[in-house]
Amino acid sequence: MIKDSVFAALELAEARRAERRRFLKLAGAGTAAAGGLALLSACGSDNNNSTTPSPTPTPTPTATGSVSTDVAILQLALNLEYLEAQFYSFAAFGRSLPEASLTGTVGTRGGVTGGRKVTFSDPIIASYAREIAADELAHVNALRAVITSVSAAQVIHQPAINIDGGATGAFSAAARAAGIADGNGEFDPYLNDDNFLLAAYLFEDVGVTAYKGASPLISSAIYLEAAAGILAAEAYHAGLIRAELYRRGSEARVKANKISDARDSLDGRPLDGATDRKDLDQGITATVSGAEVANIVPADSNGIAFSRSTLQVHNIVYLTDAAKTSGGFFPAGTNNSIEALRTSGDFSKAS
Structure with missing residues (x-):
């Protein structure tokens, strides 16, 4: 079997x-x-x-003057895909991605801290994990190929990634911030089905909103096709994970909502000098007329998913609400040809 x-x-x-x-x-x-x-x-x-x-x-593809911006966006996306793909590959199969999919010329090649195969109790969840793992590896290879079609010299190395659930692991740090860590202050995403789904939930919503925020800034129709296609796949993944967590009952729902609140405490930092925070995230439940209902799709009043800037995305994966260049799931930072994009939400700096 x-x-x-x-x-x-x-x-x-x-x-x-x-x-x-x-x-x-x-x-x-x-x-x-x-x-x-x-x-x-x-x-x-x-x-x-x-x-x-x-x-x-x-x-x-657009002229050279704007290709650099497009490539910078795709590089940022590839950083996130390396992270997701490694997490799912270890969870589903207990192994890292193939080396041929991890090397490039931009940035420093990093290793993976943590990660192991989940002993799933539900074969359906295990099947989901294997399918998403295959999708994420395909995303990595597709982005690498698209960037190579512009310039092989712009393909980024996989940066150092931390997907550990131990005391010093990024998952435990995220769980402590959300208030869902165990009595030892740890969160092992590979312990069981529920923890795997919660860890996947942390990543999937970030990926969807990152692509949503970046896609309108891509000038090349061909590169937009790649980004939009991956956005659609990530949205399917996110909806599936959210639905499974909702189906598993009140404890999973409460924990998922706490993760949502923690993400919002990081990505809601104002970009315009204002002092108020913006509520950009939504949990998997909502309250309507005093009753709890499902909130599988995090969207605005028009049913449109919200966007995150690169700064907001980095805040979440670095596990900080300050403008830093590393931390959390990327202990040495992300790899980008435009260094300013580590901390800036302004993609015009790439041109």
């Missing part, structure tokens, strides 16, 4: 790789087609007797 599950996960990962190859092939074809269409358009404009509208060019 276990062997069959591993083979199934490997087959799923191969399907993801095939889809990534298809995307890159289409992206390359789109670039070539745009050149041909632009030439046809120019020729058509010289024909004053032509009544046929000039064709609309296929979207292509």
Whole structure:
């Protein structure tokens, strides 16, 4: 049974790789087609007797002046994907990601502290873990490929990552901040199904809001396609994790809501000099007319998910509400070609 599950996960990962190859092939074809269409358009404009509208060019990567901003955004996304992918790989399979998916030229190559296979009691949760692990590895490889298509010299190394649940581990520090650590002040995300889901909940909502915040800033339609596709997948993951935690009852709901409050205490820091904090996060329950109801989708009154800036994202993964360059799940900081993006919410600094 276990062997069959591993083979199934490997087959799923191969399907993801095939889809990534298809995307890159289409992206390359789109670039070539745009050149041909632009030439046809120019020729058509010289024909004053032509009544046929000039064709609309296929979207292509933008000029060098704005590519640096796009690449900086994708690099930040890749940092988060390294973190998520390593967590799920250890939880589902008890192993790190393959070395070929972790090396680059930007930043310092870091190792992983902590991580082990979860002994799941619910085979359905175990199946979810394996599928998400395959997705996250595919995200890592897809982002690396997209960045390479611009410049192989811009691919970042995996930074140092801490996914430990011991006394000095990042998960325990996060749990203490949320008030859900055990009597020893620790939180082991690999202990059981519930702890795994809570740890996944901590990451998934951050990933969704990070992509939501960054996507409108991407100028290239091709790179936006990659980011939007990953955003959609991460949203599926987040909704699944939130629904499972809600289904598991009051204790899991209370802990999830405390994690939400802790995240909000970090990412709600005003960016404009104001003194009030903004409530950007939502737990998995809400109170309506005095009754507790499910809140599976964290959204505004229009049903639209909220966004986080890179500063807010870094605050959460560094486990601090101050502007720092390292800490928490990234003990040596994230790897980016634009150093200022570690602490700034202004992507214009990348151009």
